[in-house]
Amino acid sequence: MRSLTDNKTAVALFAGVTLVGALSACSSTATTADVGSAETTVPDATATGAEYTDGTYTESGNYTSPDGQEQVDVTLTLESNVITDVTVVGNGDNPSSKQFQGEFINGIAAEVVGKNIDELSVDKVAGSSLTSGGFNNAVDAIKADALAE
């Protein structure tokens, strides 16, 4: 891991965006589903043509909560001007900061890309319960009725 020395602008910019997310999480209980997408283009890179150096960066951000000054640490990985990974660690001491930072961190969500189960080496698959017997027969019967009508 490289510390942030050579490219403060990019990360500070992103940390700023992240903190807006964290603070908005305080004002509403909704999860901040849009904040931590896995593939987020660094906004300035395309606009200015700037090239960011690939690597992993960590920066701390401060904000003022009703209970005082709080800090979150943001670590992100840049590859070809795209953020490919984000980790946020909350350092809140008071209960409400812990709660909101926790909700924010847990709320990091992203679109998933399905992979073929056949191509994964797994022992088991966890999905909804398979049905047997009665339920399947009932569904078949209803389908048959629907076709007959």
Add this chain to the structure above:
Amino acid sequence: MPSPSKQFDAIGAPWQIDTADPLDPEVFAAIQRRIEQFDRTYSRFRDDSLVSRIARTPGSYPFPPDAPPLFELYRRLYDATAGAMSPLVGRALEELGYDRTYSLQPTATRTRVPDWHEAISWNGSELTTLTPAVLDVGAAGKGYLVDLVAEVLAEYGVSSATVDASGDLLHRGDGELRVALEHPLDTSKAIGVVTVSNEAICASAPNRRAWAGLHHILDARTGLPTDRIIATWAIAPTALEADGLATALFFADPAKLAEEFDCQWVRMLSTGRVEHSADFTGELFL
């Protein structure tokens, strides 16, 4: 898996038990007796069960010794979900068509799901019902039965085993299992993989038990199927907890559940996005 497997159907789903050595017929017979005993108490789908007797006549009913953990978990989850997850959704499920004969034909009637305190009282061994309450323990019952089957195995000295009741999976003993998280919209695909060892992973999704635009995961506060979440996974020390939590994740703020229970979780929203607990040890294909 190199382990010998025993496959069978029980309580409306296919099961598989993997053990290091082939399962002794005597042990399997004991497992079947245990399942039958559980079904005779808790099944809403058979006329001769205790739950069906309770549905016909209000009163006080002593329950078998396996009941306290089940009712206690239901009560904790009822509180953690502000009443959304309730064992009292049985009548609403029947009215929507998920009934004993699997009519799958919704009726015009919609009876409000009663609050816990207006319908039932559990004193640790006896359930008192004040109205003809239709109990449905489907949200945690199968997971609990998985734990109970593992207990039977342990009684017979089989301490390393995987009990897979399809959707509810418990690993006990040596080794570990790599488990794919099935994509609810394309069951040939997985959204991630996680390794479990000496713990349970339970999944829940409405995709396989759906009919007439309805499905079987009801919010007790509305009596209607949920629609914001389309799949959940919970990893917990027991299948009872993991199964109950997998259902609760359809309704509750996950942070609140994680405060109350020792669990990891993942859930998929109807928008296709995925949320997970900060301590989730698996890999998601993001």
